[in-house]
Amino acid sequence: MSFPTRRKILKSLLFGGTAIAAPSAVFGAIYGRGEGMPWEPLKGQPPYYGTHEDWFFTPDEREAVAAICARLIPSDGDGPGAVEADVITFLDRQMAGFYGRGQHWYMKGPFREGTATQGYQSEHPPAELYRHALAELDGFCRAQQDAGFAALSAAQQDEILKGMDDEEITFDGVSAKAFFDLILKNTVEGYFADPIYGGNRDMVAWHYVGFPGTRYDYRDYVGHNGARIDLPPVSLMGRPGWNSSE
Incomplete structure (x- = not known):
């Protein structure tokens, strides 16, 4: 079976809206730096995030999530993956914040099985779904392979x-499919998000697909007559060339 290139897939996910609407065959292809902004952990972040030990994931959870992200958007000769983009930091911060708590969502019953077009339907807010699912994933891997997910080979993962x-x-307590769909969506979000949120370190994903980022406007380039x-x-937060201290 042939798949489109990872570059085309990631570009379509960036410019085409939601990632989870793409067909499963597309994600099979995903399994498989130039100039950037100076990046430091917590740079530009609200102070309540603290250090990553104070965020959401335990060390074991963080290791498992990082391994999952690395398989969803792998690092290869074609371009940077979730590891280079530091997607795990984005996810850790998101789960520790209002998104992870489902703070802006209606989270009361009744809870019914929704359709694919209705979006997230779990009774658990994202952080709680992650916590339950990661525990069940660990139990499954140890029962089948006598090792946690992060210790397995890429093929096994x-x-x-x-x-x-x-x-x-x-899984027994939560939907494994719902967790997969959510972490895939969140991984793509972290890969392409503005670096201020913790992922897309040094804007590697934007460099990779040729996305110019959050520029004020493009009036200077309106008359380019189709030229690249x-x-x-x-x-x-800008870019190094705009920082007078450098």
């Missing part, structure tokens, strides 16, 4: 993720 996506692997325009990406 891909097989488990595919089993969750295809609903061939199920190569612009270094700009974060909400």
Whole structure:
């Protein structure tokens, strides 16, 4: 079976809206730096995040989530993956904040099984779904392979993720499929998010797909007559060339 290139897939996810609407075959291809903003942990972040020990994931959870992200958007010769983009930091902060708590969502019953077009339907807010699902994933891996997810080979990890996506692997307390869908969506979000939120470190994902970032406007380039325009990406915090201290 042939798949489109990872570059085309990631570009379509960036410019085409939601990632989770893409077909499963597309994600099979995902399994498989130029100029950037100076990046430091917590730079530009609200003070309540503290250090990563104070965020949401335990060390074991963080290791497992990082391994999952690394398989969803792998590092290879074609371009940077979730590891280079530091997606795990984005996810850790998101789970520790209002998104992880479902703070802006209606989270009261009744809870019914929704359709694919209705979005997130779990009774658990995202952080709680992560916590329950990661515990069940760890139990499954240790029962089957006598090791946690992060310690498995890439092929074994891909097989488990595919089993969750295809609903061939199920968990007792929460939906393995719902967790897979959510972490895939969140991984893509962290890969392409503005670096101020913790992921897309040094804007590596924007460099990779040629996205110019959060520029004020493009009036200077309206009359380019279809010619290619190569612009270094700009974060909400700007870029090195705009920093007079450098």
